[in-house]
Each structure stands twice: as structure tokens, then as C-alpha cells.
Amino acid sequence: MRAVVFEELGGPEVLQVAEVSAPEPGPGQVAVDVAWSGVNFADAKARSVGYRVESFPFRPGLEVSGTVRALGAGVSGLTVGQHVVAMVNGGGYAETVLVPAETTFAVPEALDLRDAAALTTVLATGYALLHEVARLREGETVLIQGAAGGVGTATGQLARAAGAGRVFGIVSKAEKAAYAKDFGYDEVFVGEDFDEQVLRATDGRGVDVALDPVGGESWRRSVASLARYGRAVAFGNASEAAPWQIGFGDLAVRGLSVSGFSILGLGATDPARLRELTERAFREAERAGITVPITAEFPLDQAAAAHELLESRTSMGKLLLRVR
Ligand SMILES: NC(=O)c1ccc[n+]([C@@H]2O[C@H](COP(=O)([O-])OP(=O)(O)OC[C@H]3O[C@@H](n4cnc5c(N)ncnc54)[C@H](OP(=O)(O)O)[C@@H]3O)[C@@H](O)[C@H]2O)c1
Numbered sequence: 001m002r003a004v005v006f007e008e009l010g011g012p013e014v015l016q017v018a019e020v021s022a023p024e025p026g027p028g029q030v031a032v033d034v035a036w037s038g039v040n041f042a043d044a045k046a047r048s049v050g051y052r053v054e055s056f057p058f059r060p061g062l063e064v065s066g067t068v069r070a071l072g073a074g075v076s077g078l079t080v081g082q083h084v085v086a087m088v089n090g091g092g093y094a095e096t097v098l099v100p101a102e103t104t105f106a107v108p109e110a111l112d113l114r115d116a117a118a119l120t121t122v123l124a125t126g127y128a129l130l131h132e133v134a135r136l137r138e139g140e141t142v143l144i145q146g147a148a149g150g151v152g153t154a155t156g157q158l159a160r161a162a163g164a165g166r167v168f169g170i171v172s173k174a175e176k177a178a179y180a181k182d183f184g185y186d187e188v189f190v191g192e193d194f195d196e197q198v199l200r201a202t203d204g205r206g207v208d209v210a211l212d213p214v215g216g217e218s219w220r221r222s223v224a225s226l227a228r229y230g231r232a233v234a235f236g237n238a239s240e241a242a243p244w245q246i247g248f249g250d251l252a253v254r255g256l257s258v259s260g261f262s263i264l265g266l267g268a269t270d271p272a273r274l275r276e277l278t279e280r281a282f283r284e285a286e287r288a289g290i291t292v293p294i295t296a297e298f299p300l301d302q303a304a305a306a307h308e309l310l311e312s313r314t315s316m317g318k319l320l321l322r323v324r
Contacts, residue, residue: 003094004303005057009050012304012311018057022096025072029098032084036117036297037092038063039306039319040150041213041238042264047307049240052090052264060303061092062264064099065107065117066324075101083107085116087124087267087274093303095323102271108282118292118318119154119285120278125235125263126155127281129211130162133261134231138163140208143198143225145169145218146238147188148176150318154292155211156184158281161288168207170194172313179316183293195221206230216241223250223258231257293317 001022006014025031043060045051065085068078078084078101085107086099107116130136142159146152147169159167161184169180169188177188189197198207206227212219213236223232223246234244246258267274284290295317298306302321309315 001095002300003059003091004061004300005059006047007056009048009053012047012307014047015060015304015307017301020094023098025070025075025098027073028075028101029072030075030078030084030086030101030104031069031071031096032064032066032086032099032104033069033096034064034066034092034094034323035113036065037061037094037300037321037323038117038121039303039310039321040121041236041310043093044307044311046090048311059091059094061088061090061094061097063087063117063121064092064097064323065113065120069096072101077101078104078106083113085113085120087120087263087278089264089267093300093321095300100271102275103267103278105275105278105282108286110286114294114320115291117320118150118294119290121263122150122154122292122318123158123281123285123290124274124278125151125261126158127284128263128266128277129155129233129235129261130158130209132277133233133259134209134211136162136164136209139165141166141168141202141227143168143170143194143207143210143222144185145212145214145222147171147180147183147185148316150292151213152180153183153317154290156180157288157290158184158284160184161284161290166202168198168201176316192217192221195224198225202227209233211235214238215244219244223256226254226256229255229257231259234258234260235262294320296320297322
């Protein structure tokens, strides 16, 4: 079978298609014949800076949809031939992948395999950010970075569905602002001075919740955008900035909270909790009619082109690899 691998860190060109033997599932594992692989920013970070790469050759890919090919010992509740979606700790850019049974889900009735592949990670991430970590309450205001991207388009809709007061986004280009408006946002700001724009739009009050995957100066500005008792959640470091520091003096006067979240970290340490979270997120998506726009799809052997687009900062919505 074919799988995408890289043997060294570098640009998209280090992604190669290799012929490898089809894997057999061990205890608690499911072999899935992959129809679609989701392309995530974390895949590009693995390739470019070695995010979560422990050895070479490394196989990227964190989410797939497809058909159950075989079940390992002890796996129940799934059948060979069933359509599933799964989160996996690498290896998803392949014709067949082994996934943990705990993070394998029957495809929800309302979705086909293509939509399911696009939705799984971004939906569960957005749901965790808003509901588990930031503990969003009805009527509160929310600010989301990368509003036009995969996580951004899902999370804007989730915030709206949760009864948020106003939902603000941040993007790097005007065309992205116009695009994001269809995905739950009241207003989308362009530019690095977004904290000033947020304060102007809220008559100096700020927002209750700010979600930041960029880090560095952006993280500082996300915290500066908070209202009294506001909560900022760091969920990435796209800027590659040095680790941030924040202390009593920065937080106490306005009673602010800061926190972080990683869906890969949750999956690695508590897969049962990830399962329960994802099931709740899918139920919410079904109830509220949340979908993620798929804006480009590439065959497996063009994974490099997908990474190039994702890193260009021109992509909007979700990118997929079409595998079978
Ligand atoms: N912690 C978690 O559990 C978790 C889970 C999923 C994703 N994430 C993070 O959430 C973010 C969105 O992920 P995604 O897969 O949905 O990707 P995406 O939003 O579809 O694409 C990445 C976006 O990041 C923004 N960005 C900001 N600074 C950037 C930089 N220095 N270089 C490139 N892009 C930059 C760009 O939007 P603008 O050009 O509009 O700024 C770009 O469109 C990523 O940072 C990812 O690591 C975290």
C-alpha cells in the first residue's frame, strides 16, 4: 500500500509517497482503509519543525475517514466494512492505517465520508476550547484567531450555537474576513493590532473568551483583548515564538485566566475523555447544523501541494487528501 513519509525536516518537497506493507491490527486497534485524510496545521509543523516527530521515517496524518478493514483483539462495537472516522497519532496519509478503537467512531448519519473527515478534529477542538477549557456561558463574547481556517470556521459556528453574545474573528487578509462571516462571526478583524480593534468594537470592555493558536505577540494581544474575568486559551504556536510568560501582575487587576489545550495531548493521555468529547461535539454539530467548508482536495501523491497551500496563509476552510 502507499503511504506518505518524510525522512528529514524541511519544506513540502520532503513529503514522499512510499510503498509499504499493509499493517495488521494489534489488540485494541482497527485497520481502516482510508477514503479521505484531513490535512491539519500540525501535520505541516511536524514536517517543518519536527512537532511530535520522534524518529524517521515519519508518517504524517491525524484524522481519516474510511472503511473498517480488520479488527484487532478485544475490539467491540465496530464491524468489518463499516464506515468510520478516526483520530490517530500519525500515519493518516496512507491507504490503510491502524487507529485506536477508542478514537474510532461510526460516521454520524447526517455525514458522508468526505464531510466526516473534514469535521472530526476541528469540531472536537473547537468544542473543547469553548466548553471544556474556556467554559463559555450564554451571552458572552468570543474572539477567535484564524477565523477563516479549519478550526476557525468550525469554532465560529460552535460559539454561535452555544448562544455567545458576539463572535469576533481575526484573519490576516480582507478576503478571509469576508469568507469567515458566513461561519458564525459578527465581525472579523484584519491586522496585528486586533486588540485595539476589539476594544473599539466593545466600547473598551473587551471579550470574555479569546482563543489563540499563534502565540508570541498575538498571545499578548489576545490577553490584552480580555474583559474583566476574561479567559484566554492558547492552543498552538503558529508563530514559533519563544514560550510566553505571564504572572500575577498581568492577571490580577482584571481577574483574568489563561489556559491551554491540545487535542493530541488529550488523546495521548486520556483517550476515553477524547472519545466522550468527540461524541458530544458531533451531537452538537448535528443539532446546530454545523458543517466545515472543504475548499480543496488533493490525491495522496500531492500531499506536498496541500501543505504548500496550508502554509501559504491563503487557504480557507478545510483541505483534504483523497486517498481511495
Ligand atoms: N491545540 C489543539 O488541540 C489544536 C487542534 C487543531 C488545530 N490547532 C491549531 O489551530 C490552528 C488552526 O489549525 P487548522 O489545522 O485549522 O489550520 P487552518 O486554520 O486551516 O490554517 C492555519 C491558519 O493559521 C493562521 N496563521 C497564523 N499565523 C500563521 C503563521 N505564522 N504561519 C501560517 N499560518 C498562520 C493562518 O490564518 P491567517 O492567515 O488568517 O492568520 C492560516 O490560515 C493551527 O495553529 C493549529 O496548530 C490546535
